[in-house]
Amino acid sequence: MNFKGDQFPKKEATPINLEEMRADFKGYKNAGLPAQVWQDLQEKFENDTLHSYEETLNEFGETEIIIENNDEKVIANEELVKFIDSHFSGDLLKQALVSAIDIRLNEVNYQAPSDNFIGIEAGEYYIPKDVFLKYHDKLSAEQLKHVENHVYRAESFAVWNRNTSNELTNVGLVEAAAVLPTPVAIFNQEFDKENKGIKESKLNEVGLEYLSVISEEERSKMYTLGTLSHEIGHNIFQHLVYKKPHEQEWKDIIDKLGNITEYAKEYDKGNGKDYDENFCEAVRVFTTAREWLDKNGYAEMAGYIEKYFPDIKS
Ligand SMILES: [Zn+2]
Numbered sequence: 001m002n003f004k005g006d007q008f009p010k011k012e013a014t015p016i017n018l019e020e021m022r023a024d025f026k027g028y029k030n031a032g033l034p035a036q037v038w039q040d041l042q043e044k045f046e047n048d049t050l051h052s053y054e055e056t057l058n059e060f061g062e063t064e065i066i067i068e069n070n071d072e073k074v075i076a077n078e079e080l081v082k083f084i085d086s087h088f089s090g091d092l093l094k095q096a097l098v099s100a101i102d103i104r105l106n107e108v109n110y111q112a113p114s115d116n117f118i119g120i121e122a123g124e125y126y127i128p129k130d131v132f133l134k135y136h137d138k139l140s141a142e143q144l145k146h147v148e149n150h151v152y153r154a155e156s157f158a159v160w161n162r163n164t165s166n167e168l169t170n171v172g173l174v175e176a177a178a179v180l181p182t183p184v185a186i187f188n189q190e191f192d193k194e195n196k197g198i199k200e201s202k203l204n205e206v207g208l209e210y211l212s213v214i215s216e217e218e219r220s221k222m223y224t225l226g227t228l229s230h231e232i233g234h235n236i237f238q239h240l241v242y243k244k245p246h247e248q249e250w251k252d253i254i255d256k257l258g259n260i261t262e263y264a265k266e267y268d269k270g271n272g273k274d275y276d277e278n279f280c281e282a283v284r285v286f287t288t289a290r291e292w293l294d295k296n297g298y299a300e301m302a303g304y305i306e307k308y309f310p311d312i313k314s
Contacts, residue, residue: 092311099181158238184231207262233280290314
């Protein structure tokens with residue numbers, strides 16, 4: 001289906017003032033983190049300050065935890081910091097070149113495609129939760145579906161270190177010769193279909209079976225914290241697994257056991273399994289619902305993490 005601004009049929013059952021919504025959302029359009037990371041990369045390239053992994057690591061200070069926007073309704077700031085500290089050592093975060101952990105649980109990251117029903121310019125919008133809520137409950141089923149499909153829970157950029165100048169048109173980052181520390185970010189997760197499934201206790205329907213080992217009251221929180229672990233996982237995979245001697249061992253485990261979660265399976269489209277996403281999902285479950293791995297035939301994944309990354313605690 002293709003919705004375009006005012007062409008979307010206005011029914012009485014949809015009392016949304018699209019003009020108002022457009023005006024409201026417009027103010028939150030932002031080049032966002034991808035643009036910042038990209039710019040950083042370009043500047044470093046132009047100034048010839050890109051280095052090898054070892055050189056970059058030597059220059060690296062420490063991972064910053066930035067809590068920009070959190071009303072603490074789902075998770076208290078203190079708890080966020082405690083979760084990171086108790087599951088990932090500072091040393092590991094450093095080796096994985098995580099420049100910052102940017103927490104914005106009070107912002108809804110809406111990445112508008114050009115054919116959005118609101119009729120706003122395509123791009124990345126960081127909508128404060130209270131602004132988003134003004135419209136959320138009035139959305140029709142189709143509009144809600146559109147929003148759910150374009151709300152992003154998190155972002156990570158470690159994989160950009162894998163792109164070559166041939167793959168990126170504006171940046172000549174040469175594979176393996178130049179490495180950039182990158183941030184991870186998490187946004188509001190209250191409005192996606194997964195969280196709805198958690199609240200309605202329909203874990204299987206939304207592919208979150210692993211949360212069954214967690215008490216009902218804790219599930220939403222652990223799901224959000226797990227997303228944070230997943231994103232950190234991307235940095236770990238990129239800098240400490242990808243192209244390393246022990247990468248094959250991980251691939252063999254995934255080939256044998258299959259995709260760990262529905263989410264990882266979504267990436268398995270004809271080109272085979274995505275070892276990076278499976279690793280991140282394994283880190284997610286390992287740090288939030290460890291016993292599920294052992295009980296469901298994924299103990300070897302936990303074993304791999306323990307063997308190569310003793311600094312990740314379950
Ligand atoms: Zn991922």
